[in-house]
Amino acid sequence: MNFWYFLTALTLLSASMVILSKNPIHSVLYLVFTFFCISGHYVLLNAQFLMAVNIVVYAGAIMVLFLFVIMMMDLSKNSPDSKSTLTKLAGAILGGTLLVILIAASRKVDLKDVKPIDAQTGMVEGLGQILYRDYVLPFELVSILFFVAMVGAVMLGKREAGERNF
Amino acid sequence: MNAIIALSLFGISNLFLGFLNNRKILLPATLVFILIALGLNFADWNHEYYWFNNMLKTNNLSVNFVTIILLSTFLVVAISRSFGDDDEHSHPAEYYAILLFSAVGAIMMVTFENLIMLFVGLEILSVSMYVLTGSDKRSLRSNEAALKYFLMGSFATGILLFGVALVYGATSSFDIHGIAQGVAKAKEQMGGAYGPLLYSGVILIMVGLLFKISAAPFHFWTPDVYDGAPSIFTAFMSTVVKTAGVAATYRILSISFPSVYGLWGNPLVYIVCATLIIGNITAVYQQSFKRMLAYSSISHAGYLLITVLAKRPETNSSLLFYSLAYAIATITAFAVLMVVSEAQAKNGKADESFEALNGLANNNPLLAFSLTISMLSLAGIPLTAGFFGKFFVFSDAFSNPSSLFKWILVIAILMSTVGIYYYFKPIIAAYMKKGEVAKIELSPLYKFILILTTTLTILLGLAPDLVKNIF
Numbered sequence: 001m002n003f004w005y006f007l008t009a010l011t012l013l014s015a016s017m018v019i020l021s022k023n024p025i026h027s028v029l030y031l032v033f034t035f036f037c038i039s040g041h042y043v044l045l046n047a048q049f050l051m052a053v054n055i056v057v058y059a060g061a062i063m064v065l066f067l068f069v070i071m072m073m074d075l076s077k078n079s080p081d082s083k084s085t086l087t088k089l090a091g092a093i094l095g096g097t098l099l100v101i102l103i104a105a106s107r108k109v110d111l112k113d114v115k116p117i118d119a120q121t122g123m124v125e126g127l128g129q130i131l132y133r134d135y136v137l138p139f140e141l142v143s144i145l146f147f148v149a150m151v152g153a154v155m156l157g158k159r160e161a162g163e164r165n166f
Numbered sequence: 167m168n169a170i171i172a173l174s175l176f177g178i179s180n181l182f183l184g185f186l187n188n189r190k191i192l193l194p195a196t197l198v199f200i201l202i203a204l205g206l207n208f209a210d211w212n213h214e215y216y217w218f219n220n221m222l223k224t225n226n227l228s229v230n231f232v233t234i235i236l237l238s239t240f241l242v243v244a245i246s247r248s249f250g251d252d253d254e255h256s257h258p259a260e261y262y263a264i265l266l267f268s269a270v271g272a273i274m275m276v277t278f279e280n281l282i283m284l285f286v287g288l289e290i291l292s293v294s295m296y297v298l299t300g301s302d303k304r305s306l307r308s309n310e311a312a313l314k315y316f317l318m319g320s321f322a323t324g325i326l327l328f329g330v331a332l333v334y335g336a337t338s339s340f341d342i343h344g345i346a347q348g349v350a351k352a353k354e355q356m357g358g359a360y361g362p363l364l365y366s367g368v369i370l371i372m373v374g375l376l377f378k379i380s381a382a383p384f385h386f387w388t389p390d391v392y393d394g395a396p397s398i399f400t401a402f403m404s405t406v407v408k409t410a411g412v413a414a415t416y417r418i419l420s421i422s423f424p425s426v427y428g429l430w431g432n433p434l435v436y437i438v439c440a441t442l443i444i445g446n447i448t449a450v451y452q453q454s455f456k457r458m459l460a461y462s463s464i465s466h467a468g469y470l471l472i473t474v475l476a477k478r479p480e481t482n483s484s485l486l487f488y489s490l491a492y493a494i495a496t497i498t499a500f501a502v503l504m505v506v507s508e509a510q511a512k513n514g515k516a517d518e519s520f521e522a523l524n525g526l527a528n529n530n531p532l533l534a535f536s537l538t539i540s541m542l543s544l545a546g547i548p549l550t551a552g553f554f555g556k557f558f559v560f561s562d563a564f565s566n567p568s569s570l571f572k573w574i575l576v577i578a579i580l581m582s583t584v585g586i587y588y589y590f591k592p593i594i595a596a597y598m599k600k601g602e603v604a605k606i607e608l609s610p611l612y613k614f615i616l617i618l619t620t621t622l623t624i625l626l627g628l629a630p631d632l633v634k635n636i637f
Contacts, residue, residue, distance in 0.1 A: 105362035106363070137221040141274065151264060154260075
């Protein structure tokens with residue numbers, strides 16, 4: 001339980017550092033750290049496989065890609081803030097209200113019938129059973145989602161002759 | 167269900183057809199594909215099937231919704247004209263394939279039985295739309311629209327997922343009937359109260375879905391995205407996406423959460439009123455026909471939500487009729503807008519303002535007439551399909567015993583009269599304003615679609631029972 005508090009504090013801290021730090025490279029590194037903390041939570045929840053996948057896919061592949069993109073873009077020149085103070089204030093109030101409501105709601109949560117922990121839940125075997133038996137249809141149809149994303153990325157990224165307007 | 171499998175395979179074969187270097191074959195092939203899917207869809211008529219461990223459920227209601235979705239897709243594909251002859255800058259094989267895939271997503275959204283399926287379907291539809299919005303790569307507005315839609319849409323999906331997770335926490339089920347049982351059980355255990363998890367979950371799911379159908383106050387992306395996207399995809403977005411979104415909202419609210427009506431009903435009252443007022447009043451001030459249609463689609467989301475809110479036994483058929491009438495009229499309007507704005511192009515940029523329509527009736531009577539009928543239908547003038555759509559929706563609201571609905575009706579009827587004002591603008595421009603639109607050559611298919619949709623609009627306005635009995 002104490003470890004959980006420590007991990008949660010660390011997650012929240014690094015997540016807020018993602019949006020607070022000025023340097024985008026720092027942001028990405030904090031984001032990587034946040035993903036590691038979330039993987040720690042998965043371990044505490046007995047989901048070892050998810051932990052491994054989370055680290056390999058998010059912290060490994062996607063974040064490295066992120067770093068590459070940021071390095072290729074020229075972010076040295078600071079663009080002026082486009083949002084007015086009023087917009088920022090309105091956004092802060094709206095977001096803060098949602099936060100307060102969600103915190104107030106979750107303070108009262110009383111989960112009575114939580115199932116006792118089963119050591120086999122998070123193992124690959126159990127996950128495979130659920131993925132390929134109960135949820136086989138969404139599992140197959142997700143491939144269409146990826147297919148659309150792939151076709152779209154190729155279509156939008158293909159080089160064309162002629163000038164662009166930007 | 168068979169339609170989902172067929173459309174997925176057809177989408178892939180469409181991509182392979184793109185290798186043939188013959189772009190004339192793609193349009194008829196896609197139309198045939200959609201017709202086959204439509205035929206397969208009717209195989210589920212009069213049966214009630216659960217598919218793959220209660221992931222999907224098909225019954226007559228879902229068959230009807232899928233029919234409307236596929237019909238709209240068919241009409242949109244039919245007016246696409248193979249996306250021009252520009253081999254370098256347009257990729258019809260990809261566009262048609264993505265349209266077919268997004269129809270798969272839309273079908274999943276109207277037949278889902280499990281929230282995972284809703285999420286996957288919604289994402290397929292949304293990702294397709296992000297891509298198609300930005301498909302006009304040379305236009306800055308299209309790029310801006312795509313980025314805006316992508317960023318906001320991803321946040322909305324995140325909010326929806328958060329809601330799904332919270333509802334799962336409260337009811338320990340992803341199944342929409344299982345959630346209903348979980349809600350009832352929670353009520354028993356807590357003596358009439360529901361857990362705070364459920365409260366937050368329902369509201370967040372609602373926010374995520376209402377964003378997709380662009381109800382106020384989640385509508386801010388709509389005008390920019392609809393305006394920036396190529397017109398043909400705007401037509402698709404404002405018909406198929408809206409029908410699927412409203413159907414999904416109705417499905418989850420009416421099946422999973424009917425016993426917590428106060429929880430989602432009270433906010434929805436304000437959302438409906440805000441949607442009607444903002445959509446209609448802002449539409450009045452638009453100078454661009456396309457932007458006006460974007461605001462009109464916001465206001466129609468408001469009318470559709472009235473009957474979701476009224477929660478009557480007739481709501482099913484009212485939703486279906488309204489969606490059908492709205493989809494047909496909108497596609498006609500966009501079909502006219504597309505050819506006219508291209509004919510009136512200035513400096514290579516399509517002119518989408520009302521002025522582009524000035525004097526349309528002189529040389530193009532068919533276009534002007536179709537435009538008139540579609541505008542009358544959207545405004546809800548009698549003897550068009552739109553009138554009966556509004557009539558059924560309003561009578562649902564009227565037959566709800568709560569006195570609150572009288573006030574919603576007052577607002578809705580007032581806003582319909584505002585609607586008449588801005589829907590008549592293009593008609594006045596086409597018939598009364600002085601101007602010159604050269605004779606526009608239409609392909610036989612295009613003419614056929616215009617005549618078909620116009621006839622359907624009038625036919626449904628004269629004899630709504632033709633389809634109302636089926637629904």
